[in-house]
Amino acid sequence: MIEELENAFITFIRTQQNSLYLLAYSYTKNEQDALDVVQDSIQKGWLALEKLTNRDQMKSWFYTILVRTAIDLLRKQKRVELIGDDSLLLLSEEDSYLNLDLQQALHRLPLQLREVVVLRYFEDLKIEDVAHILTIPLSTAKSRLYRALKLLKIELETEEN
Template identity: 35%
Template structure:
């Protein structure tokens, strides 16, 4: 018998560990990408994912609607990432970014972009990460953050405006 995703989620909510593991396994790369967008290094991103999985596991029975499992899990990831950053105040580890290590221009752009992202208010940063790095729709982001779609769009475009300003400021001082 082949179970659909909602049936697996319902089994996990009822306490089936194997179902929970299967759900997390299918989403681990997405969770890692979100965590890495905040932490900017592999070690911290993995810590965030581990904390996310733990928190999700101990509270899955509180999930009322299986169709919101992904939204719920992403929200936990974002909250864990923000908590982790508040605790550690980490900086970018360029050794983790071997793909761009050899190109000075790319390194500078990478640093400038992440520095600008870090200057954004947390809700703006979250929306930018979900939209630009995770390629989620405004509707999906709205569900994850529990904001109206119009608010998500407004915050996204304000964040873009702030990023442009921050990136121009960096160009002025070079």
């Protein structure tokens, strides 16, 4: 049974590697740090694999590990305050955002709002999974998503005019 779970984990990591990197990059804004976060998350996931009770929840379980690892790295580097810094608007070839205005507006959002949008729409997770990953109540996840979408709409309408 554990061997089957290990194989499922390996397959998950291989098929999701680009998404995992992009999610880590959305937090760290640095290629090397994002790669470190993914690597550390894989190691933590592998060591905690026996704690995964439902294989169908592997994606949200692993995303929780990855998000927490990214936040831990940012705390260590004391870079959380830099979220509003202009240097974070640098474009990356790896970023998959199709609309430059949307990308810039998204990066201007506070981290708490941006992470909900990224997980919900760019990672295509259910709002319940987003709340679980971020360890916040469902109502908080919904209100952050609503507030973020409202701010994005205002920002994008302002840029059009």
